[in-house]
Amino acid sequence: MRIALYQPEIAGNVGAILRLAACFAVPVDIIMPTGFAFSDAKLKRAAMDYGAAADVTRHANYAAFAQVQRAAGRRIALMSSHASVRLPQVAFRPNDVLLMGSEGAGVPDDVRDSVDLRVRIPMAAGFRSLNIAVSTGIALAEALRQTDSFPE
Numbered sequence: 537m538r539i540a541l542y543q544p545e546i547a548g549n550v551g552a553i554l555r556l557a558a559c560f561a562v563p564v565d566i567i568m569p570t571g572f573a574f575s576d577a578k579l580k581r582a583a584m585d586y587g588a589a590a591d592v593t594r595h596a597n598y599a600a601f602a603q604v605q606r607a608a609g610r611r612i613a614l615m616s617s618h619a620s621v622r623l624p625q626v627a628f629r630p631n632d633v634l635l636m637g638s639e640g641a642g643v644p645d646d647v648r649d650s651v652d653l654r655v656r657i658p659m660a661a662g663f664r665s666l667n668i669a670v671s672t673g674i675a676l677a678e679a680l681r682q683t684d685s686f687p688e
Contacts, residue, residue, distance in 0.1 A: 545571030
């Protein structure tokens with residue numbers, strides 16, 4: 537299982553996701569550019585002392601990221617508030633990549649059209665989205681549960 541962040545904009549969110557990834561021993565792919573300097577103090581504060589333990593790979597752009605994932609035989613599952621498939625309906629595989637769009641814009645149409653799965657976290661009526669770090673945690677927990685991949 538992997539987490540991928542498409543052009544993230546908020547350092548604090550990335551820091552929280554890096555902490556999550558370190559705690560669950562899940563690698564993170566960051567698709568550049570980011571909306572902040574990667575050395576940003578907010579990133580470090582949110583990740584706390586866990587950030588250095590996170591396995592992070594940066595990719596110059598989506599094409600470079602997708603090429604690596606395809607070569608490794610991984611499916612890319614885009615988490616999107618616009619997807620029709622609900623999170624509990626997905627059968628995750630251990631080598632899936634959970635792709636999270638940028639906080640403000642999500643992903644462009646060409647990225648959305650290139651993924652293997654488009655998945656929505658169901659929410660109560662009247663709400664459109666969750667914070668990206670919260671969404672990542674929910675999706676990751678379900679994927680790890682399904683694949684019996686939680687650390688011991």
